Amino acid sequence: MEERAVLDMVRQRGYRLTPQRRAILSALCRSQSPVSAGEVYDQIKHLLAGTSVDTVYRNLNQMAEAGIVVAIHAGREVVRFELQVGDHHHHFVCLACHRIFCIPLCPFEAPVSVAVDGHAFKVTGHSLEVYGYCSQCEPSEEATSDVRV
Amino acid sequence: MEERAVLDMVRQRGYRLTPQRRAILSALCRSQSPVSAGEVYDQIKHLLAGTSVDTVYRNLNQMAEAGIVVAIHAGREVVRFELQVGDHHHHFVCLACHRIFCIPLCPFEAPVSVAVDGHAFKVTGHSLEVYGYCSQCEPSEEATSDVRV
DNA sequence: ATCCTATCTGCGATTTATTGTCAATTGGTT
DNA sequence: AACCAATTGACAATAAATCGCAGATAGGAT
Numbered sequence A, B: 001m002e003e004r005a006v007l008d009m010v011r012q013r014g015y016r017l018t019p020q021r022r023a024i025l026s027a028l029c030r031s032q033s034p035v036s037a038g039e040v041y042d043q044i045k046h047l048l049a050g051t052s053v054d055t056v057y058r059n060l061n062q063m064a065e066a067g068i069v070v071a072i073h074a075g076r077e078v079v080r081f082e083l084q085v086g087d088h089h090h091h092f093v094c095l096a097c098h099r100i101f102c103i104p105l106c107p108f109e110a111p112v113s114v115a116v117d118g119h120a121f122k123v124t125g126h127s128l129e130v131y132g133y134c135s136q137c138e139p140s141e142e143a144t145s146d147v148r149v
Numbered sequence C: 001a002t003c004c005t006a007t008c009t010g011c012g013a014t015t016t017a018t019t020g021t022c023a024a025t026t027g028g029t030t
Numbered sequence D: 001a002a003c004c005a006a007t008t009g010a011c012a013a014t015a016a017a018t019c020g021c022a023g024a025t026a027g028g029a030t
Helices: A003-012 A019-030 A037-044 A053-065 A141-146 B003-012 B019-030 B037-044 B053-065 B142-146
Strands: A069-072 A080-083 A090-094 A100-103 A114-116 A119-133 B069-072 B080-083 B090-094 B100-103 B114-116 B119-133
Touching: A003 A019, A019 A037, A019 A053, A019 A080, A037 A053, A037 A080, A053 A069, A053 A080, A090 B119, A100 B114, A114 B100, A119 B090, B003 B019, B019 B037, B019 B053, B019 B080, B037 B053, B053 B069, B053 B080
Parallel strands: A090 A119, B090 B119
Antiparallel strands: A069 A080, A090 A100, A114 A119, A119 B119, B069 B080, B090 B100, B114 B119
8 A cells, every 4th residue: 555545544534644653654554564563663763763662552553443554463473563455364474484474365255253052252353363484484393382273 | 171181191291290280280171261371370379379470381381382282362362371172173252351262163174275476385373363242241442442353 | 824732752660471590399210 | 218300489580562741743723
């Protein structure tokens, strides 16, 4: 998504376009894969001297609540964020290099419904992460401990 | 799973059966749903005076690596653990009360394979959590912020 | 252009989950 | 009974994330 469109969306939602917020959004637009608050901070602190980590956290969480970005919780990795783009998808997490790749996969065609013992749950969403090794990484013993099936 | 069988399994893997470890395993056996390290600690500290939280963490992680228990990372919830029972399943997380329910659901019949741009990933596992509200909880505004789709 | 105020930010301190170190203890094998 | 590697407890140490608050500022109103 182009940065321009993102900025417009953010302003439409009633958020002010502060330099910090611009920098954060810009970092999100630039990154190929989901990034953590810390990574965003590392990128923008050079540009905006004096920017605080709090601001990054605050904004990412705020925008996650507003649905502008999506928070990705993968195992014991730190939370990562990506811009909410139109199509629903999930992620592949490399257990060796810890990079996250978007994969155009969702096993559910229709909204999920869940019932256990005739007891229905109200489902509002789901998260799916696929674990393994990317093409640049070889499986190693130390890394396989995280594997969940 | 009966506690006896679990203790046997643990000993077979070469772990000593210390009182602390017995207590932790017992707590896992007793709980209906996945529990966090803190919750386990709260349960056993009354029984074994002087037990440290460290021990609980160490054991849960150790047993997670050994495949005796499974670690469940759901959103920004704390890590929870459950005994590794035979059948593969996933979890429903209530956004209001934060309880976790096991659901006998897995959308994948066969091992997943993932390829993006003709680039194949080696898949070793996956995690799926379904979010929503359990039958005892009503959706509330403050709680819906966590929703992920 | 200036003003005004609700929104935002930076700072410093804090919380909370989790891990590391290491000496002392102990399970269970001999 | 003795031995020793596995295990534990105490304490310190991280690291991610949050909080409270005083000062700054975006951007609509004038």
